[in-house]
Amino acid sequence: MTADLKTSYMTINMGPQHPSTHGVIRFILKTNGEIIYHCEPDIGYLHRSIEKIAESVTWQGFVPYTDRVDYVCSMNANWAYCLAVEKMMGIEIPERAEYIRVIVGELNRISSHLIAIGTADMDMGAVTPFVHCLREREYINDLLERVCGARLTYNYMTIGGVANDLPADFIQKTVEFLNHFEFAMEQINRLVTYNRIFINRFASLGVITPEQAINYNLVGPNLRGSGVNYDLRKDEPYSIYSKLDFDIPVGTGSEGILGDCYDRYIVRAKEIKESVKLIRQCLNQLPSGEIQAKVKNVIKPPQGHIYVRTETPRGDTGYFLYSNNKTSPYRLKIRTGSFTAMSIIPEISQGLFIADLVALIGSLDVVAPEVDR
Amino acid sequence: MGLSVAEIFDHINRFANQEVILKEEGPDPSISITAYEFSSVMRYLKEVREMDFDTLMSQTAVHIDDTLVMYWHLFSYSHRHKVVIECALPFDDLSIDSVTTLWKSADWLERETFDLFGVDFKGHPDLRRLLLPEDWVGYPLRKDYQTPMLYGGMDNTPSEISQSFKPPKKER
Numbered sequence: 001m002t003a004d005l006k007t008s009y010m011t012i013n014m015g016p017q018h019p020s021t022h023g024v025i026r027f028i029l030k031t032n033g034e035i036i037y038h039c040e041p042d043i044g045y046l047h048r049s050i051e052k053i054a055e056s057v058t059w060q061g062f063v064p065y066t067d068r069v070d071y072v073c074s075m076n077a078n079w080a081y082c083l084a085v086e087k088m089m090g091i092e093i094p095e096r097a098e099y100i101r102v103i104v105g106e107l108n109r110i111s112s113h114l115i116a117i118g119t120a121d122m123d124m125g126a127v128t129p130f131v132h133c134l135r136e137r138e139y140i141n142d143l144l145e146r147v148c149g150a151r152l153t154y155n156y157m158t159i160g161g162v163a164n165d166l167p168a169d170f171i172q173k174t175v176e177f178l179n180h181f182e183f184a185m186e187q188i189n190r191l192v193t194y195n196r197i198f199i200n201r202f203a204s205l206g207v208i209t210p211e212q213a214i215n216y217n218l219v220g221p222n223l224r225g226s227g228v229n230y231d232l233r234k235d236e237p238y239s240i241y242s243k244l245d246f247d248i249p250v251g252t253g254s255e256g257i258l259g260d261c262y263d264r265y266i267v268r269a270k271e272i273k274e275s276v277k278l279i280r281q282c283l284n285q286l287p288s289g290e291i292q293a294k295v296k297n298v299i300k301p302p303q304g305h306i307y308v309r310t311e312t313p314r315g316d317t318g319y320f321l322y323s324n325n326k327t328s329p330y331r332l333k334i335r336t337g338s339f340t341a342m343s344i345i346p347e348i349s350q351g352l353f354i355a356d357l358v359a360l361i362g363s364l365d366v367v368a369p370e371v372d373r
Numbered sequence: 374m375g376l377s378v379a380e381i382f383d384h385i386n387r388f389a390n391q392e393v394i395l396k397e398e399g400p401d402p403s404i405s406i407t408a409y410e411f412s413s414v415m416r417y418l419k420e421v422r423e424m425d426f427d428t429l430m431s432q433t434a435v436h437i438d439d440t441l442v443m444y445w446h447l448f449s450y451s452h453r454h455k456v457v458i459e460c461a462l463p464f465d466d467l468s469i470d471s472v473t474t475l476w477k478s479a480d481w482l483e484r485e486t487f488d489l490f491g492v493d494f495k496g497h498p499d500l501r502r503l504l505l506p507e508d509w510v511g512y513p514l515r516k517d518y519q520t521p522m523l524y525g526g527m528d529n530t531p532s533e534i535s536q537s538f539k540p541p542k543k544e545r
Contacts, residue, residue: 044504051489052513206509214450219479230450261527304399307431307446307457320444323434327515331514335482343481372504 009037012354016045022119022361023368025342028094029354036357039349041342046372058086060159062329067153068332070370072115075108075144076312078157083238084308084319085159088301094290097161098240102157103174103282104147106275110181111140112313113268113275120265120362121192124201129192133138135338136184139177146170159299161292171283178276185272193269202265203256206348206360210259216344219337221271222364225251232311246274246279261363268365298325300325314338314365338370375454376423378402384424388417397461403444403457411460412470417455418447422450426456427448429476432483434490436516439464440492445472468493489514 015026024045029039045147050069054062066081067074079101086093118133141151146167148156156163192198206219213226231248233241249270251263301323309316315337322331341364349357376384382395382404394405406414418426426447433449434443462469471494472479483494484503490511494500502509508525511518522530 013533044506047504049513212477214427215477217430217476228450229522235453302399304401305401305403305444305457307444309430318446319448320431320433331435333433333435339481340478343478346472347477 002167014357016042016355022366025245025366025368025371026359027345029357031354034353036349036352036354039346039357040186041345043368043371046369048373050373051332051334054329056328058133058327059301059329062332063158064153064155067155068369069270069373070314070317070336070367071152072367073108073112073313074153075104075156076112076310077373078154079105080308080310080312080317081319082157082159083310084306084321085299085301087308088304088306088321089159089299091293091295093161093293095240096288096289097291097293099282099286100162100166100291101157102239102241102244103166103279103286104144104154104162106278106282107140107143107174108154109313110272110275111137113272114140116187116268116313116365117193118267120202120359121198122366123358123362124198127194127200129188131183132188132191136181136188139181143170143174143177146173158292158295160295161290165291171286174279174283178280182273185276189269192282193266199255199262202262202359202363203260205256205261205356206352206363207257208259208344208348212344212347213259214348215310217340218315218344219340220311220313221267222264222315222337222341224248225267225363226259227251227253227263232316233307236309239308240282244278246278249274261359264363264365298327300327312337314341314367314370334373336370336373338366338368339365341366342371375449375452377454378404378456381424381454381456384421385414385417389414401457403412403459403462405459407464408460408469412472415445415458415472415475418458423452425451427451429472429478429482430455432479434484434486434514436490436491436514441467441492443469443486443492462492467491468495470495471497473497488512491515 007029007285012029016024026042028040028042029036045064050065053065063078063081066077070077109276114133114137117246118130122130144154145151149155208226210226210228213223213228227250229248229250234248249267251258251267253263255262303323303325305322307318307320309318318335321329324330349360385404386393388411391407391410396403396405418424426449428448430448431446434441440461440463443460443462450456471483481503483497486492486502487494487500488502488514
């Protein structure tokens with residue numbers, strides 16, 4: 001009787017409406033018992049053809065669409081696009097606008113990393129830290145709402161500067177928030193980041209070697225988690241980052257193997273502290289003056305192409321622009337950090353437990369709309 | 374810091390047998406090579422020590438008149454230099470060698486370009502549509518693409534209201 005029994009891999013569908021896939025992503029898992037033999041991500045559920053839309057709107061008219069590319073850090077997404085167009089046209093933006101950009105960009109980076117940390121905890125079953133993270137994020141949303149009127153899709157940066165000046169008591173409110181937040185972040189770290197139970201769950205799991213990370217073009221915290229010290233803010237400084245003093249946290253494999261889930265997680269937790277440092281410096285040095293360079297209403301960048309990268313919370317976002325000297329882009333491509341982070345999952349997930357795949361996705365901080373665009 | 378684009382161009386020019394052009398006009402300079410030599414030049418860029426382009430940042434295409442101009446953006450973490458490789462493909466032969474054996478990130482980037490432009494990457498292990506559904510007809514980012522009026526039995530023609538709508542004239 002037993003000779004007739006055949007065994008085969010079992011195919012399991014995960015998603016697209018799975019709570020731990022961070023958006024609408026589907027995974028087709030071939031499993032051997034509880035162990036993943038092959039995992040195939042199926043993306044495209046959130047494909048909104050933003051690149052095609054870009055060809056029919058004006059250069060300035062595309063800024064609100066960049067919000068929707070990555071709604072968790074739309075300030076940085078605005079920045080990436082505006083910087084690309086400014087570099088293409090050779091626009092110099094006023095110093096005050098640069099400082100405001102760094103302040104709001106870094107505030108948005110904190111809120112994005114809070115989501116990343118919180119959801120990673122929640123995927124592991126720790127719901128309490130998630131609530132703490134979202135509570136702190138609400139304060140940042142309040143601050144940014146006072147700046148530009150929106151809580152999620154800001155549409156604040158424009159080509160040539162920022163849309164409007166900071167409100168009168170913004171500096172005071174932000175300093176108050178930072179004083180409170182540094183203490184709150186310490187609490188969150190004590191609650192979960194340096195918690196032995198959490199470390200044991202995350203350490204030595206889903207290891208990405210530096211060679212793999214570079215070959216798959218992982219970017220941002222995922223790359224630095226693998227021990228590669230590369231941050232565009234430091235290594236290819238744009239805006240005023242070269243004038244500011246901050247460190248780049250890099251994964252060291254302190255609790256397990258270099259490049260494991262915990263390394264990627266701790267890099268984000270440490271980056272939050274660096275962002276706080278950056279905001280404090282900018283608030284102290286904030287100069288007065290114009291917030292918007294003189295840019296014509298109808299802009300026509302010169303013929304040619306450009307590829308500009310900026311450091312967003314999910315790594316460097318590259319905007320490829322092709323202009324034929326018309327009022328709208330001839331071709332626009334967005335290369336995002338989550339896209340390459342998704343493409344490495346099939347290789348890394350081989351041999352993991354299904355529950356560990358959830359940890360891997362959480363540690364890579366994949367945001368679905370950024371993958372599909 | 375690593376090599377400048379002009380120095381990289383000199384290296385490629387010495388290595389290649391066919392025509393190599395340095396395009397310096399515009400914001401980003403690029404190096405244009407022929408599709409015939411594409412594979413060997415890319416291998417040269419990856420494996421020679423002075424170049425050592427260890428990552429492929431982006432791969433994309435632009436439909437210009439009757440050609441499809443392909444772009445590869447390479448970066449080297451060890452030398453901190455970058456280069457843009459350009460290759461024009463005629464529409465009657467949209468095929469080029471895949472670079473998935475050199476850079477793993479090329480896998481999905483090439484699938485995306487296949488999905489949206491219909492370029493055949495020779496030697497790609499798994500060339501399927503990535504973002505669009507498998508039964509999609511046509512390649513949307515080509516300039517001559519027509520939006521289908523029927524998809525999966527659903528009527529997609531613009532409604533009468535949207536056709537009769539005209540934006541209000543700007544008063545001055």
